[in-house]
Amino acid sequence: MRGRRRKGKIAVMGGITGLLLTVIAMGFFPDSGEGRNTGESTGAYVESQDIRDGKEELEVHFLDVGQGDCTLIRCGDEAMLIDAGDNEQGTKIQSYLQNHGVDDLKYVVCTHPDEDHIGGIDVILYKFDCDTILMTEEEKDTDTYRDVVNTMADKGYQRTLPVTGQQYSLGDAIFTIVGPASTGSDSNNNSISLVLEHGENRFLFTGDAEEEEEEDILGSGISLDVDIYKAGHHGSRTSSSENLLAAASPLYAVISCGEGNSYGHPHAETLNHFRSMGVKVYRTDEQGSIVVTSDGSALSWNCSPSESWQAGEPTVSAASPETVPEPESEAEATGTADYVCNTNTMKFHLPDCSSVAQMEEENKLPTNAAKEELMNQGYAPCNKCNP
Ligand SMILES: [Zn+2]
Ligand SMILES: [Zn+2]
Numbered sequence: 001m002r003g004r005r006r007k008g009k010i011a012v013m014g015g016i017t018g019l020l021l022t023v024i025a026m027g028f029f030p031d032s033g034e035g036r037n038t039g040e041s042t043g044a045y046v047e048s049q050d051i052r053d054g055k056e057e058l059e060v061h062f063l064d065v066g067q068g069d070c071t072l073i074r075c076g077d078e079a080m081l082i083d084a085g086d087n088e089q090g091t092k093i094q095s096y097l098q099n100h101g102v103d104d105l106k107y108v109v110c111t112h113p114d115e116d117h118i119g120g121i122d123v124i125l126y127k128f129d130c131d132t133i134l135m136t137e138e139e140k141d142t143d144t145y146r147d148v149v150n151t152m153a154d155k156g157y158q159r160t161l162p163v164t165g166q167q168y169s170l171g172d173a174i175f176t177i178v179g180p181a182s183t184g185s186d187s188n189n190n191s192i193s194l195v196l197e198h199g200e201n202r203f204l205f206t207g208d209a210e211e212e213e214e215e216d217i218l219g220s221g222i223s224l225d226v227d228i229y230k231a232g233h234h235g236s237r238t239s240s241s242e243n244l245l246a247a248a249s250p251l252y253a254v255i256s257c258g259e260g261n262s263y264g265h266p267h268a269e270t271l272n273h274f275r276s277m278g279v280k281v282y283r284t285d286e287q288g289s290i291v292v293t294s295d296g297s298a299l300s301w302n303c304s305p306s307e308s309w310q311a312g313e314p315t316v317s318a319a320s321p322e323t324v325p326e327p328e329s330e331a332e333a334t335g336t337a338d339y340v341c342n343t344n345t346m347k348f349h350l351p352d353c354s355s356v357a358q359m360e361e362e363n364k365l366p367t368n369a370a371k372e373e374l375m376n377q378g379y380a381p382c383n384k385c386n387p
């Protein structure tokens with residue numbers, strides 16, 4: 001889907017990527033199976049393969065679990081689950097998986113031990129054969145957390161600690177751990193974060209990571225440039241920082257949150273960022289479960305993006321929910337905009353710069369945003385027109 005940025009390099013990249021993966025599989029993490037993981041050595045690391053072949057379809061299901069997170073990812077005959085909603089969701093998720101013919105899970109990722117993420121995990125661990133269970137070492141003094149660890153003990157499962165840079169294969173797809181860099185006392189900022197890659201399509205999952213962890217993720221040195229961003233922390237303003245969004249530059253964002261949730265998710269600030277960047281938004285509170293399928297280059301969705309731009313309504317406020325205004329810039333013709341950004345080269349120009357005339361239409365983003373704001377978003381001024 002990132003064809004506009006990557007096409008033409010694919011043939012070359014194929015060989016290089018294949019080679020790199022071989023190198024990674026052979027020696028990059030020689031002792032991580034024993035040294036950093038408390039559990040069984042996974043044997044799940046990427047094998048030598050050319051992901052650009054991407055023959056098996058990848059399906060990503062963002063399940064509607066109300067206020068919480070649950071993502072099912074399938075590629076070929078392998079499946080993984082990231083989080084499982086709150087305690088009420090376990091059996092519903094179980095049915096969803098069974099209805100989709102999932103009998104075992106190669107990976108279960110518990111991003112962090114908050115109830116809206118691990119509440120249903122105990123049911124999943126009981127009902128499905130699970131291979132690798134990725135969890136941080138953070139422990140929580142809650143019944144929900146104890147249910148998870150007790151279930152793991154009953155089933156003889158052990159946790160595998162996330163290691164930034166570690167790669168795992170799922171059918172023809174691979175995912176790379178990009179966070180957390182360390183675990184502290186703040187659960188949200190301990191969220192296991194990962195980049196999933198299937199052919200040309202890339203996805204970013206950050207759990208409930210807030211700006212603090214987002215900075216660590218940015219510092220991981222792993223490319224965060226993605227097509228689909230699962231909005232951090234249910235679309236909260238404390239996540240999806242400008243720096244992260246500039247690096248990710250997603251085409252689509254998926255927000256998992258409950259209708260009428262008490263936090264006011266998604267927050268207007270987050271929606272505003274997405275809208276001003278031209279990001280198309282999908283939301284489980286409005287659209288139910290959202291499914292996107294990748295064939296390695298094209299993406300197809302089970303529904304159209306949300307057009308409501310309606311922020312959540314915090315219960316403390318009696319005001320009617322905020323609708324994010326349409327950015328002035330987006331509808332502007334190039335001639336009346338202050339600047340024209342090139343979303344491919346990440347440069348911005350004056351509208352009459354000769355580069356603008358040569359720019360491909362699909363890379364052109366006219367804007368009235370301030371110069372500083374553009375630079376914060378990762379754009380650099382053109383050397384020719386000195387905007
Ligand atoms: Zn959460
Ligand atoms: Zn949380």
